[in-house]
Amino acid sequence: EAGVAQSPRYKIIEKRQSVAFWCNPISGHATLYWYQQILGQGPKLLIQFQNNGVVDDSQLPKDRFSAERLKGVDSTLKIQPAKLEDSAVYLCASSLDRQDTQYFGPGTRLTVL
Amino acid sequence: QKEVEQDPGPLSVPEGAIVSLNCTYSNSAFQYFMWYRQYSRKGPELLMYTYSSGNKEDGRFTAQVDKSSKYISLFIRDSQPSDSATYLCAMISAGGTSYGKLTFGQGTILTVHP
Numbered sequence: 001e002a003g004v005a006q007s008p009r010y011k012i013i014e015k016r017q018s019v020a021f022w023c024n025p026i027s028g029h030a031t032l033y034w035y036q037q038i039l040g041q042g043p044k045l046l047i048q049f050q051n052n053g054v055v056d057d058s059q060l061p062k063d064r065f066s067a068e069r070l071k072g073v074d075s076t077l078k079i080q081p082a083k084l085e086d087s088a089v090y091l092c093a094s095s096l097d098r099q100d101t102q103y104f105g106p107g108t109r110l111t112v113l
Numbered sequence: 114q115k116e117v118e119q120d121p122g123p124l125s126v127p128e129g130a131i132v133s134l135n136c137t138y139s140n141s142a143f144q145y146f147m148w149y150r151q152y153s154r155k156g157p158e159l160l161m162y163t164y165s166s167g168n169k170e171d172g173r174f175t176a177q178v179d180k181s182s183k184y185i186s187l188f189i190r191d192s193q194p195s196d197s198a199t200y201l202c203a204m205i206s207a208g209g210t211s212y213g214k215l216t217f218g219q220g221t222i223l224t225v226h227p
Contacts, residue, residue: 004156031213042119042201042217043157056214091156098213099145099205104156 004105006092012111018080021108025094032069033102034077035091043091049075050098082112116140119202119218128227132189136202136218143204146178148187151199161187192225
């Protein structure tokens with residue numbers, strides 16, 4: 001079974017630039033999550049999708065972050081404009097349903113200069 | 114106060130040692146408890162999952178939950194160099210708007226040296 005795929009793996013940008021991350025969840029998984037993991041900290045949930053609907057985006061900085069999950073499969077997370085404090089690893093995870101085991105992708109390491 | 118507090122470490126132990134990793138939590142709504150292992154430059158992977166107080170064993174790993182004290186632990190017996198990783202405790206609420214939301218501890222970096 002293929003795991004969660006993410007791209008790119010690494011990205012370096014200047015502050016105030018925009019960036020987008022892509023996630024392809026495990027086939028058949030209804031729930032998709034985006035987490036932000038700052039160095040030395042545990043992952044923090046940014047947004048949770050159930051199929052193509054948002055169920056929790058309470059910790060998403062909506063003035064600069066946006067996310068969508070087209071057709072309930074792939075998802076993109078965008079940051080515009082980026083700030084220095086956005087430097088982190090962005091992890092995508094998926095699960096069969098909301099209470100099921102979450103499987104994580106390898107993450108995208110973002111550096112904002 | 115953070116909802117989940119994890120002993121920060123780092124921990125460095127010799128091969129064969131018993132390792133104890135610990136977390137405390139403040140939210141009584143947490144009902145499901147997990148331990149994830151994260152190797153460098155990889156995503157977290159589920160190691161242990163439990164929802165009741167008591168012990169759960171899986172090979173060299175034992176997860177312990179004490180809901181009355183809001184305390185969970187992971188024990189690793191006969192630790193191996195391949196166990197070197199960051200260990201993250203995580204918890205899920207039983208319901209409400211946070212249904213399915215994982216809340217993580219900050220992680221403990223473990224190094225097992227030969």
